[in-house]
Amino acid sequence: MQIRKNDTMNKKIVLVTGGAGYIGSHTVVALQQQEYKVVVVDNLSNSQADVIENIAKITGEKPDFFSFDLANQAETFAFFDKNPIDAVIHFAAHKYVNESVNEPLRYYNNNFVNTLNILKAMEKHRILHFVFSSSCTVYGQAEVLPVTEQTPVKPAECPYGNTKQVTEEILRDICLVNKDLQVISLRYFNPIGAHESALIGELPIGVPQNLLPYITQTAIGIREQLQVFGNDYNTKDGTCLRDYIHVEDLAQAHVAALDRMLSQNQTDNYEVFNIGTGNPYSVLEVIQSFEKVSGTKLPYKIVGRRAGDIEKVWADTTLANTVLGWKAQKTLDEMTLSAWKWEKQLSIKN
Numbered sequence: 626m627q628i629r630k631n632d633t634m635n636k637k638i639v640l641v642t643g644g645a646g647y648i649g650s651h652t653v654v655a656l657q658q659q660e661y662k663v664v665v666v667d668n669l670s671n672s673q674a675d676v677i678e679n680i681a682k683i684t685g686e687k688p689d690f691f692s693f694d695l696a697n698q699a700e701t702f703a704f705f706d707k708n709p710i711d712a713v714i715h716f717a718a719h720k721y722v723n724e725s726v727n728e729p730l731r732y733y734n735n736n737f738v739n740t741l742n743i744l745k746a747m748e749k750h751r752i753l754h755f756v757f758s759s760s761c762t763v764y765g766q767a768e769v770l771p772v773t774e775q776t777p778v779k780p781a782e783c784p785y786g787n788t789k790q791v792t793e794e795i796l797r798d799i800c801l802v803n804k805d806l807q808v809i810s811l812r813y814f815n816p817i818g819a820h821e822s823a824l825i826g827e828l829p830i831g832v833p834q835n836l837l838p839y840i841t842q843t844a845i846g847i848r849e850q851l852q853v854f855g856n857d858y859n860t861k862d863g864t865c866l867r868d869y870i871h872v873e874d875l876a877q878a879h880v881a882a883l884d885r886m887l888s889q890n891q892t893d894n895y896e897v898f899n900i901g902t903g904n905p906y907s908v909l910e911v912i913q914s915f916e917k918v919s920g921t922k923l924p925y926k927i928v929g930r931r932a933g934d935i936e937k938v939w940a941d942t943t944l945a946n947t948v949l950g951w952k953a954q955k956t957l958d959e960m961t962l963s964a965w966k967w968e969k970q971l972s973i974k975n
């Protein structure tokens with residue numbers, strides 16, 4: 626069945642939780658450009674209100690925006706009572722591995738309670754479509770690479786990873802009893818980069834824990850030097866390998882997932898897809914790409930391995946390419962260049 630998204634009288638309304646955040650904001654743009662009507666809920670705990678204005682600058686349309694904490698059940702239920710919603714894409718969560726180790730209760734509380742509140746409200750209002758932000762962390766250090774969706778899930782090594790695994794299990798259980806409910810979990814690999822307009826991008830609070838924001842902040846002078854954690858791994862140049870994916874490509878995967886469920890094309894009412902490029906790059910290759918596109922020399926030094934880092938992981942994307950009908954388009958250079966443009970734009974603003 627083909628859905629008619631672009632019938633203005635009948636646009637599908639998508640709730641994007643965490644839509645002011647990094648991946649959420651790019652997905653809001655992609656959805657609006659595909660004629661979905663978007664409603665954002667975000668408590669701005671890890672984002673800023675002007676993201677909503679910047680989305681409107683890109684698309685010409687301001688998404689409806691509600692600022693409240695989805696862990697608050699009364700407010701969440703009241704929101705669903707008042708607003709008609711056709712589908713939910715659920716990004717809102719805490720996302721830092723180290724933080725989750727030190728503050729497990731805060732992580733379990735936010736990531737589970739808000740998800741359960743949403744699922745209960747969806748049940749009450751018979752909202753039948755849900756896309757979940759999962760992560761390749763569920764695979765841990767897999768024995769066989771690349772990882773497919775059938776690769777065994779490893780015991781989580783941190784509370785954050787556990788929230789992704791257990792939420793996937795909760796969704797699978799709910800789908801077993803509610804056959805009308807359609808759910809897709811997208812296991813993201815390593816999202817980087819920013820929108821080509823440089824109007825939205827990643828806004829790390831404090832010292833970045835991910836590679837590319839650390840690189841761009843070093844290049845712009847906020848950080849003195851990048852530390853490369855370990856060059857004695859069993860990889861081509863000794864540094865860790867990851868499957869980096871441009872955030873705009875990742876955003877498109879959500880549109881594809883939504884199209885699939887709204888078109889009633891799912892073969893199972895709970896489906897999982899790996900969302901990566903399938904191409905692993907080392908830390909040194911990312912640095913080289915950044916230096917090439919930015920024309921800057923990056924100060925970095927090799928230090929010892931960082932606890933908790935896995936050596937290598939990349940995706941087998943066959944399922945996403947063939948079944949979901951989605952394929953990443955952008956190159957590593959496009960990723961690093963867009964991140965650099967975003968960093969420069971931020972430095973002008975501040």
Ligand SMILES: NC(=O)c1ccc[n+]([C@@H]2O[C@H](COP(=O)([O-])OP(=O)(O)OC[C@H]3O[C@@H](n4cnc5c(N)ncnc54)[C@H](O)[C@@H]3O)[C@@H](O)[C@H]2O)c1
Nearest residue numbers: 643646647648667668669670671672694695717718758760
């Ligand atoms: N960025 C990554 O590398 C990565 C990788 C794999 C999975 N994910 C998952 O993707 C999702 C989005 O990640 P992101 O990088 O865009 O993070 P982000 O922090 O930029 O965005 C999350 C947004 O959710 C909001 N939020 C958090 N808790 C909330 C609550 N209780 N109520 C309302 N709003 C709340 C935050 O203010 C923020 O704007 C998360 O679920 C994350 O775990 C991210």
